[in-house]
Amino acid sequence: MSPNYYDPLTHKNCQASGYAPSYWASTIDLPLPCSAPKTNAHYDVAIIGGGFSGLLTAYYLARHFNISCCVLEANQVGFGASARNAGFVLKGSGRLSYPQMAKKWGMDVCKGIYDEFSEAVTRVESLITDHNIDCQPQAKGYLKIAHNHKAMQALKAQASFLKQLGTHDTQFLTTSELEQNYMYNHQAFGAMRMADGFGVNPLKLLLGYREIALKAGVTLYENALVSKVDSTPHQHTLFVNDISISANNVVYAGNAYNNKQSHSLINNRYLPILSSILVTRPLTEEELSQTGIKTHQVTMDTRTLKYYYRLLPDKRILFGGRGAVFAKHQDSPVYLNNLKNGLAESFPTLKNIDHDYYWNGFIAAALDDMPHICLQDNVGYILGYCGAGVSFSAQAAFRMAQMLAKQTVPDLPLYQTPLPYLPFAKFRRFGQLAYYQYAQVKDKIG
Numbered sequence: 002m003s004p005n006y007y008d009p010l011t012h013k014n015c016q017a018s019g020y021a022p023s024y025w026a027s028t029i030d031l032p033l034p035c036s037a038p039k040t041n042a043h044y045d046v047a048i049i050g051g052g053f054s055g056l057l058t059a060y061y062l063a064r065h066f067n068i069s070c071c072v073l074e075a076n077q078v079g080f081g082a083s084a085r086n087a088g089f090v091l092k093g094s095g096r097l098s099y100p101q102m103a104k105k106w107g108m109d110v111c112k113g114i115y116d117e118f119s120e121a122v123t124r125v126e127s128l129i130t131d132h133n134i135d136c137q138p139q140a141k142g143y144l145k146i147a148h149n150h151k152a153m154q155a156l157k158a159q160a161s162f163l164k165q166l167g168t169h170d171t172q173f174l175t176t177s178e179l180e181q182n183y184m185y186n187h188q189a190f191g192a193m194r195m196a197d198g199f200g201v202n203p204l205k206l207l208l209g210y211r212e213i214a215l216k217a218g219v220t221l222y223e224n225a226l227v228s229k230v231d232s233t234p235h236q237h238t239l240f241v242n243d244i245s246i247s248a249n250n251v252v253y254a255g256n257a258y259n260n261k262q263s264h265s266l267i268n269n270r271y272l273p274i275l276s277s278i279l280v281t282r283p284l285t286e287e288e289l290s291q292t293g294i295k296t297h298q299v300t301m302d303t304r305t306l307k308y309y310y311r312l313l314p315d316k317r318i319l320f321g322g323r324g325a326v327f328a329k330h331q332d333s334p335v336y337l338n339n340l341k342n343g344l345a346e347s348f349p350t351l352k353n354i355d356h357d358y359y360w361n362g363f364i365a366a367a368l369d370d371m372p373h374i375c376l377q378d379n380v381g382y383i384l385g386y387c388g389a390g391v392s393f394s395a396q397a398a399f400r401m402a403q404m405l406a407k408q409t410v411p412d413l414p415l416y417q418t419p420l421p422y423l424p425f426a427k428f429r430r431f432g433q434l435a436y437y438q439y440a441q442v443k444d445k446i447g
């Protein structure tokens with residue numbers, strides 16, 4: 002089955018294919034996979050999914066709480082979104098802005114979530130430095146580019162709201178400040194810069210997490226698809242080929258790549274959405290100076306259907322944005338051309354630049370636009386980063402490990418509210434299609 006064709010809403014499970022043909026995969030020799038389980042075994046916690054969330058939950062369980070656990074990964078670690086993303090470590094997750102959070106839950110909760118997102122970035126930084134994970138962290142800074150005048154006003158309001166929350170690391174940039182110090186983006190109406198985002202090679206980061214989890218004593222099974230879980234109030238039996246693994250607790254960390262039917266706590270409660278990335282050939286010094294790009298800082302725009310980009314260490318440009326609604330259409334040139342047009346509109350001298358890599362992957366969106374990390378009746382799940390899970394997965398995993406160790410976690414909607422059902426879940430792709438039509442018009446006319 003072609004990797005582009007796999008669709009979590011259509012196919013039964015994700016034991017579909019090999020690695021995404023990403024730029025990241027070209028930068029590394031992959032380790033040999035660990036074996037699938039060969040004999041029945043028992044663990045306190047069985048974690049389904051070997052991405053950032055699953056590996057780090059296991060790491061914290063083993064290292065901080067001395068709890069026996071295993072990770073079951075249907076393919077090889079890195080098959081899912083964790084090794085196909087853009088590698089932006091951002092202070093945030095989900096899609097709600099801080100003013101929206103304050104309106105929904107009040108200032109205290111909003112500040113609590115801000116603190117969790119901040120701790121997530123610090124946590125990733127500590128994991129990288131404490132364990133010497135060689136994942137090529139780039140210069141710090143996250144630029145959010147206003148794509149029209151209205152968006153610029155909204156960014157200004159956001160920057161002053163963040164000051165109210167007590168942050169001092171956010172700065173508003175005029176177009177000329179942006180041009181002088183960061184980039185000459187032909188579509189920019191100004192930008193907001195947050196000081197603490199940065200870019201990494203996500204596959205190298207993930208393999209670093211794999212290594213520290215193994216060192217902490219975690220049992221990792223690869224090529225180990227969990228096809229079924231039978232549960233009684235006190236025990237779960239997970240079926241992997243002919244082997245059964247029993248566990249007191251089970252954690253679903255498959256995110257957008259979860260089996261189509263996994264557990265009633267998550268079925269029909271998220272929407273897997275395709276995002277695509279291209280990576281150009283390396284630019285010459287002259288080409289780079291013609292673009293006006295002077296920074297490696299991670300960048301995203303304010304469109305509803307956002308573009309995200311950055312200059313990689315070897316002077317290639319990584320440029321990402323929306324993919325197809327239905328995975329079977331992803332190979333159509335429309336989606337690659339959409340990225341190329343987006344790149345050329347911002348940096349016209351790159352109009353005909355060749356790309357060396359192009360791939361895509363699924364993110365998981367939740368109806369309420371925020372991630373949910375929940376444990377109920379010995380069943381846990383981490384789901385719904387809405388395309389921003391590189392940093393928050395570290396905090397989510399830590400909190401999940403705390404819950405499993407029966408420690409108290411902050412009283413925040415992230416940890417206390419279950420994933421809401423999607424209305425008319427069967428038709429969610431058609432809802433997505435309609436939303437894209439609306440968003441395209443909105444992004445054009447402002």
Ligand SMILES: Cc1cc2nc3c(=O)[nH]c(=O)nc-3n(C[C@H](O)[C@H](O)[C@H](O)COP(=O)(O)OP(=O)(O)OC[C@H]3O[C@@H](n4cnc5c(N)ncnc54)[C@H](O)[C@@H]3O)c2cc1C
Pocket residue numbers: 014015049050051052053054055073074075076077078079080081082083084085086087088089090091225226227228254255256257258259260276277278321361362363364383386387388389390391392393394
């Ligand atoms: C193109 C793209 C760009 C992105 N860019 C960014 C970015 O720059 N910054 C950011 O913060 N976020 C980004 N994201 C989102 C981010 O990658 C994800 O939020 C994050 O990686 C999710 O990690 P995870 O561990 O929860 O899930 P995943 O990494 O998807 O891992 C889930 C794993 O579970 C396994 N699995 C599922 N079901 C089973 C089963 N039944 N049995 C065994 N194994 C199973 C799958 O094989 C998979 O490997 C991007 C995502 C995509 C697709």
